Amino acid sequence: NKDNKHCFDDLSKFYAHGDDSYYELMQFKQLTGLYRQLPRMAFPKKKKAIIEVSQSVLKIKNEFDDFQKLKKEHKISSKEIFDNQKINILISYYRSFVKEYYKKENIYDFSLLDDGKTYERLSDFYADVDKITYNLSFIKVKKSEIKRNVCEGKLFLFSIYNKDFSGNSKGKNNLHTNYFNAVFNKENNPNGHLRLGANAGIYYRPASLKESDQKKEIIKTRSGKEINKKENPYHLKRYAQNKILFHLPVVLNADTYDEENVNQNVFKYIKNNFDNIKVIGIDRGEKNLAYYSVISRAADGKIKIEDCDDLNLGYLEPLNKLAEERQEQRRAWQSISKIKGKRDGYISHVIHKIVELILKHKAIVVFEDLSGGFKRSRMKIEKAPYQQLELALINKLNYLVRKKAKQEEAGHYLSAYQFAERIGSYKKVGKQTGIIFYTQAGYTSRTCPKCGWRKRIQGLYYKDRKSAQKIFTAERGVQISYDVANNYFVFKYHPVYNQKESKEWDKEVYSDVSRIKWDNKEKKYKKGYEGEITKKLKELFTGIDVQKNINIQIKDNDNASFWENLINLFRLILEIRNTDNKTGEDYIECPHCHFHSDKGFQGYKWNGDANGAYNIARKGLIILKKIKDAKEPEKLKFGDLVVNLDEWDKFVQKD
Numbered sequence: 001n002k003d004n005k006h007c008f009d010d011l012s013k014f015y016a017h018g019d020d021s022y023y024e025l026m027q028f029k030q031l032t033g034l035y036r037q038l039p040r041m042a043f044p045k046k047k048k049a050i051i052e053v054s055q056s057v058l059k060i061k062n063e064f065d066d067f068q069k070l071k072k073e074h075k076i077s078s079k080e081i082f083d084n085q086k087i088n089i090l091i092s093y094y095r096s097f098v099k100e101y102y103k104k105e106n107i108y109d110f111s112l113l114d115d116g117k118t119y120e121r122l123s124d125f126y127a128d129v130d131k132i133t134y135n136l137s138f139i140k141v142k143k144s145e146i147k148r149n150v151c152e153g154k155l156f157l158f159s160i161y162n163k164d165f166s167g168n169s170k171g172k173n174n175l176h177t178n179y180f181n182a183v184f185n186k187e188n189n190p191n192g193h194l195r196l197g198a199n200a201g202i203y204y205r206p207a208s209l210k211e212s213d214q215k216k217e218i219i220k221t222r223s224g225k226e227i228n229k230k231e232n233p234y235h236l237k238r239y240a241q242n243k244i245l246f247h248l249p250v251v252l253n254a255d256t257y258d259e260e261n262v263n264q265n266v267f268k269y270i271k272n273n274f275d276n277i278k279v280i281g282i283d284r285g286e287k288n289l290a291y292y293s294v295i296s297r298a299a300d301g302k303i304k305i306e307d308c309d310d311l312n313l314g315y316l317e318p319l320n321k322l323a324e325e326r327q328e329q330r331r332a333w334q335s336i337s338k339i340k341g342k343r344d345g346y347i348s349h350v351i352h353k354i355v356e357l358i359l360k361h362k363a364i365v366v367f368e369d370l371s372g373g374f375k376r377s378r379m380k381i382e383k384a385p386y387q388q389l390e391l392a393l394i395n396k397l398n399y400l401v402r403k404k405a406k407q408e409e410a411g412h413y414l415s416a417y418q419f420a421e422r423i424g425s426y427k428k429v430g431k432q433t434g435i436i437f438y439t440q441a442g443y444t445s446r447t448c449p450k451c452g453w454r455k456r457i458q459g460l461y462y463k464d465r466k467s468a469q470k471i472f473t474a475e476r477g478v479q480i481s482y483d484v485a486n487n488y489f490v491f492k493y494h495p496v497y498n499q500k501e502s503k504e505w506d507k508e509v510y511s512d513v514s515r516i517k518w519d520n521k522e523k524k525y526k527k528g529y530e531g532e533i534t535k536k537l538k539e540l541f542t543g544i545d546v547q548k549n550i551n552i553q554i555k556d557n558d559n560a561s562f563w564e565n566l567i568n569l570f571r572l573i574l575e576i577r578n579t580d581n582k583t584g585e586d587y588i589e590c591p592h593c594h595f596h597s598d599k600g601f602q603g604y605k606w607n608g609d610a611n612g613a614y615n616i617a618r619k620g621l622i623i624l625k626k627i628k629d630a631k632e633p634e635k636l637k638f639g640d641l642v643v644n645l646d647e648w649d650k651f652v653q654k655d
């Protein structure tokens, strides 16, 4: 009770003796992160220090700061250790400072800091300071005395309950139950790995609905939100009942005093275990919510698919339906909140699945880099919720617990995996966070998985006759010829890189492919039959001897629609990915090697989305190679991990 805040100040009357029935009263004291403030307190800029700082100590302090700065900027190896004699001079100064500063303190016993002890690193000294400033213990207090105070209204006594505390609870505890238990249990949590954080509190949330309103079909909350009672019985409970909430922050990894260095540790691990590391590529889909592909590389460089599937997890249809409803009803607010709710559910399921894959395959993860301006249309998941997904995964990987792990095993909640550094906002992810890498998604769904062909020629739209003729000049333009034996037309051209035309020829493409095309007259997608494009080209070339040089024979044609048709047919051949939004058909057919996704790839069912995930994973292999080849991987910067198109083509292209 507010008016009796001090009823525990004198504990002596509460102490339980002998056979008294008792409660255990927690005594919790901590100075949060004193060690972090030590440098500032002991070397104040404006005031005079409370104990005298000698010039030599000050010099060491500055040297040490410079040393740490170099480490942070990766200019020296993170393994480097500061001069031992000097660091102990600095530590002994800090030690005298703490003892002087807190000499009147009676809660924490800083005299426990041993003047004779020497340290390897400053963080070891910090650990000693921190142990003294965190203290959680229990004393026995008389039940009767507590109850008397409760009866007199001086104390409120709450019982903290969740389903795991019920005697009937079956199965494994909820993770947060384990955290809760560990925080109060010294034996399980000897180093204070999990700690009680500051600012615990109890809150009272009154019901926000009037009783008369509760009977209505659609309920309006105070903030103006509308809830349909039938669809959301739980929501009603939330607004209709008074509730007492208990908020208890728990600090994970609380006994870690070094700066996190997960990224560099990952680099080192990759460099030393290059041959055994698999890659999980994950990509947003056009037909699926997302897709994944797990790949490995054999010693001979061959890429093997270990696993590959969609990541819809039963959410594709419900989310599609909600999106359609939104379009039809245009009742934006309500359906948006429904979609959001469903999507949040999806994200937590997807993360669970990805974590499973990581542990099963011991793989790194490669995602689309969303930070650039690169825009992809027609994706099932938009950019913002996908960022939310990536962020949630990072925070999960920062402290990853396996429910089944036994104590002492990696993955137990007291020795969780740390696969990523904690991150607050998406801006900070750069190109890597721990085992997660980010890469440009350009061309990933439209690069042939077999031969590596992708469209490398731009500007194929009809503007006017003159510019069209220029595309097909006999000298440097797109060369057209006819292959009698195979009954198809062959197109040859120079690829364009960074708006510069390359001197070499690109892989030839052939006209015997079938394409899905949007028919503007009939307003629907139409699938072409086999040989259709070849037939149409033959019609177009009526009156020309296709077995002789075609480019020379057509160069003076002054019929605009001839050129428009030619450009359109050529562009169609180059469209490797074919989708029909109505039927859901989605296939890859390579105009160079004739790979067709309907036949599958390496025994897996294949489509445009599978292709995207596979190629994102292949980009991951390039990133791994870059790390392996780096002389000093810990000095790699984000820019060094970018895979440009030139590198991409070199890696994937085979004849």
Ligand SMILES: [Zn+2]
Residues within 6 Å of the ligand: 448, 449, 450, 451, 452, 453, 590, 591, 592, 593, 594, 595
């Ligand atoms: Zn191909």
